[in-house]
Amino acid sequence: xxxxxxxxxxxxxxxxxxxxxxxxxxxxxxxxxxxxxxxxxxxxxxxxxxxxxxxxxxxxxxxxxxxxxxxxxxxxxxxxxxxxxxxxxxxxxxxxxxxxxxxxxxxxxxxxxxxxxx
Numbered sequence: 001x002x003x004x005x006x007x008x009x010x011x012x013x014x015x016x017x018x019x020x021x022x023x024x025x026x027x028x029x030x031x032x033x034x035x036x037x038x039x040x041x042x043x044x045x046x047x048x049x050x051x052x053x054x055x056x057x058x059x060x061x062x063x064x065x066x067x068x069x070x071x072x073x074x075x076x077x078x079x080x081x082x083x084x085x086x087x088x089x090x091x092x093x094x095x096x097x098x099x100x101x102x103x104x105x106x107x108x109x110x111x112x113x114x115x116x117x118x
Contacts, residue, residue: 009043012077015108016047019075022103022110023051029071032056036079044077060095068113074099078107088114
């Protein structure tokens with residue numbers, strides 16, 4: 001009976017609901033999502049509908065060197081990407097973006113993009 005109630009990716013649904021709540025509180029026009037798992041990435045984006053969402057890595061690869069919009073949020077869920085508080089940067093060994101951490105709980109981090117220092 002309990003199995004019928006639980007979704008296989010219940011944690012992803014919970015994370016997406018938290019992201020949507022934060023996006024509403026922050027008046028975010030767009031949410032850029034990253035996860036190490038393509039399945040988790042797509043499920044998170046699906047659960048965030050009808051919000052304006054896109055994969056973070058795809059956005060960065062299509063416009064390298066472009067600063068992310070101020071009214072966007074970056075949601076990183078179930079990922080090895082790290083956030084360095086000292087430098088204020090989110091990324092891995094290949095990609096790094098300036099951002100301010102606004103929420104962290106377990107595998108979920110939500111950040112606000114910032115302008116890169118000249």
